[in-house]
Amino acid sequence: MATGLTLKELSKKEDRFTHGHRMCSGCGAPTVVKMVLLATDYPVIASNATGCLEVSSCISEYTAWKIPWIHTAFENAAATISGVETMYRSLKKQGKIDKDIKFIAFGGDGGTYDIGFQSLSGAMERGHDMLYVCYDNGAYMNTGIQRSSATPLGADTTTCPAGDVIPGKLRSRKNLTKIMGAHNIPYAAQASPSHWMDLMKKVKKAHEFIGPKFMNILAPCNRGWRSQTNDSITLSKLAVNSCYWPLYEIEDGVTKITYTPKDKVPVADFMKPQGRFKHLFAPANEWLLKKVQEEVDKEWEKLKKQAECGC
Amino acid sequence: MKQKGWKDLPPGSVVLEGGSAVNFKTGSWRAYRPIWNKENCIQCLLCWIYCPDMAIKVKDGKRGEFDYDYCKGCGICALECPGKKGKNAIEMIEEGK
Numbered sequence: 001m002a003t004g005l006t007l008k009e010l011s012k013k014e015d016r017f018t019h020g021h022r023m024c025s026g027c028g029a030p031t032v033v034k035m036v037l038l039a040t041d042y043p044v045i046a047s048n049a050t051g052c053l054e055v056s057s058c059i060s061e062y063t064a065w066k067i068p069w070i071h072t073a074f075e076n077a078a079a080t081i082s083g084v085e086t087m088y089r090s091l092k093k094q095g096k097i098d099k100d101i102k103f104i105a106f107g108g109d110g111g112t113y114d115i116g117f118q119s120l121s122g123a124m125e126r127g128h129d130m131l132y133v134c135y136d137n138g139a140y141m142n143t144g145i146q147r148s149s150a151t152p153l154g155a156d157t158t159t160c161p162a163g164d165v166i167p168g169k170l171r172s173r174k175n176l177t178k179i180m181g182a183h184n185i186p187y188a189a190q191a192s193p194s195h196w197m198d199l200m201k202k203v204k205k206a207h208e209f210i211g212p213k214f215m216n217i218l219a220p221c222n223r224g225w226r227s228q229t230n231d232s233i234t235l236s237k238l239a240v241n242s243c244y245w246p247l248y249e250i251e252d253g254v255t256k257i258t259y260t261p262k263d264k265v266p267v268a269d270f271m272k273p274q275g276r277f278k279h280l281f282a283p284a285n286e287w288l289l290k291k292v293q294e295e296v297d298k299e300w301e302k303l304k305k306q307a308e309c310g311c
Numbered sequence: 312m313k314q315k316g317w318k319d320l321p322p323g324s325v326v327l328e329g330g331s332a333v334n335f336k337t338g339s340w341r342a343y344r345p346i347w348n349k350e351n352c353i354q355c356l357l358c359w360i361y362c363p364d365m366a367i368k369v370k371d372g373k374r375g376e377f378d379y380d381y382c383k384g385c386g387i388c389a390l391e392c393p394g395k396k397g398k399n400a401i402e403m404i405e406e407g408k
């Protein structure tokens with residue numbers, strides 16, 4: 001295959017994110033990182049915002065990264081890597097370096113949608129040649145499942161606990177992928193590890209644009225989602241097939257859906273196996289479950305319209 | 312494992328050896344052990360791409376044994392394995408049984 005994207009060919013490449021990391025058993029994030037790095041055919045330098053990925057992949061002298069990697073604070077992964085990229089451009093101009101190097105920032109949803117948002121927005125606007133990857137597990141997992149602006153409507157977290165007072169989170173998710181598209185950057189995309197080929201194609205494509213790129217990648221967390229250790233891929237598949245997490249890209253302002261589910265499944269199929277949505281299946285909360293479905297449908301229809309009109 | 316004191320660490324706790332996490336074995340976390348039934352394996356490598364712990368050895372594009380030094384026993388490989396004619400090529404058994 002011309003893209004080199006067969007598992008057989010990919011398996012011959014070196015893993016630049018190694019075993020021995022200490023993410024929980026069955027965590028979705030390491031698989032996301034592994035796929036992003038496998039699809040990157042260049043030397044790469046990464047920054048990483050504080051969060052599960054960062055604290056569990058480099059503990060004291062044990063690092064899972066086989067690339068130059070910088071632990072940044074929670075809020076500035078994008079600012080850090082944009083500084084490194086600027087230095088690189090200067091060194092290149094001075095003739096002190098001639099390698100083609102790619103720059104990637106990794107951040108969780110808390111570190112991206114919320115606290116790192118202004119540094120991300122700034123780096124995109126300044127036009128740095130970099131890829132920002134958000135691994136979205138839908139809450140501040142590392143500190144014990146606090147809600148973020150990526151937490152889905154109705155989810156139970158420790159700061160929006162489902163009970164007699166509220167039925168979980170009462171606000172809807174922020175649509176960060178579209179917000180990044182609205183920065184008029186060359187490339188913004190949404191991906192899921194279940195659809196590994198789609199994900200890797202998007203990473204490869206992103207690297208070929210000069211300028212700022214953004215990818216939002218679903219990364220199931222069995223601890224926070226209150227699910228099983230074996231279901232991160234199954235759940236991400238259901239997220240895509242229910243259109244809760246549509247796969248699409250925004251290239252130079254034009255939206256393209258990269259995968260349309262053959263049979264769109266109810267969003268309840270995605271939610272049912274997750275304890276964070278358990279309360280929504282009680283008769284008293286039926287209205288909220290209905291609302292979740294309506295929102296997913298509405299967003300999907302909107303996305304399809306955008307793709308149709310090429311805007 | 313010998314613990315180092317702060318005087319033994321490089322300034323700023325800079326880690327100079329990339330991929331040094333391989334020196335930290337996570338296999339002891341496992342409560343369930345995946346078993347590979349070779350005869351049902353179609354060599355699709357889905358288990359390899361989906362494993363979050365890079366615990367499936369592949370050589371020259373061919374799947375080999377599990378790397379039990381690092382496998383945390385999550386069971387993703389077993390759930391995603393298509394196997395041959397519906398016969399799963401990976402089975403999870405309770406560790407220590």
Ligand SMILES: Cc1ncc(C[n+]2csc(CCOP(=O)(O)OP(=O)(O)O)c2C)c(N)n1
Binds near residue numbers: 112142
């Ligand atoms: C300024 C600041 N506030 C709070 C924290 C504590 N903290 C560390 S990780 C984290 C949550 C990270 O959430 P997210 O970015 O979604 O990543 P996840 O852990 O879910 O992978 C928080 C609140 C911090 N490190 N710095």
Ligand code: SF4
Binds near residue numbers: 024026027221222
């Ligand atoms: S808490 Fe969730 S995101 Fe964090 S390491 Fe565990 S499974 Fe992964």
Ligand code: SF4
Binds near residue numbers: 345367381386389
């Ligand atoms: S059980 Fe989990 S960690 Fe072990 S090989 Fe399978 S996918 Fe990897």
Ligand code: SF4
Binds near residue numbers: 359395
């Ligand atoms: S997923 Fe199953 S069939 Fe495919 S290579 Fe792994 S063990 Fe073999």
Ligand SMILES: [Mg+2]
Binds near residue numbers: 109
């Ligand atoms: Mg998170």
